[in-house]
Amino acid sequence: MAQDTYFDPADLKKFGNITEFQEEMGRKFFDYYGEVFKEGALTAREKALIALAVAHTVQCPYCIDAYTADSMQKGADEEQMMEAVHVAAAIRSGASLVFSVQMMNQVKKTMM
Numbered sequence: 001m002a003q004d005t006y007f008d009p010a011d012l013k014k015f016g017n018i019t020e021f022q023e024e025m026g027r028k029f030f031d032y033y034g035e036v037f038k039e040g041a042l043t044a045r046e047k048a049l050i051a052l053a054v055a056h057t058v059q060c061p062y063c064i065d066a067y068t069a070d071s072m073q074k075g076a077d078e079e080q081m082m083e084a085v086h087v088a089a090a091i092r093s094g095a096s097l098v099f100s101v102q103m104m105n106q107v108k109k110t111m112m
Contacts, residue, residue, distance in 0.1 A: 012062045045074040052081055053088035 019026030037047055048071040055063030071081050 007061045009061075009065060012065055015062070043074075045071070045076055048074045049076055049080060049084040053084040056085050057088045057092050 016030075018029070037044065037051075042050070048067055051063065052067035052071050055067050068081065071084075076084075
């Protein structure tokens with residue numbers, strides 16, 4: 001049966017299977033991942049919103065689905081989630097634009 005999209009949403013539920021081909025490294029990843037998302041200086045809700053923003057920046061559809069649900073479960077509303085996405089978009093576009101300094105330096109060097 002053909003897929004409608006390249007990314008199959010059902011594959012998100014298979015994430016735990018990453019240990020299948022390399023158990024030790026997969027286990028270490030999940031141990032680390034679990035530690036990162038524990039409450040600490042940041043709340044679990046704040047961490048979910050950060051993860052949602054990063055998911056958009058790296059354009060991971062699985063992560064977007066997972067952290068949209070996680071953010072909502074942890075009490076974030078639509079406005080907060082969209083604001084987090086806009087923060088990510090602003091940083092990403094700023095990171096692209098700051099490289100224009102390289103172009104401007106090259107133009108000025110060439111013209112002088």
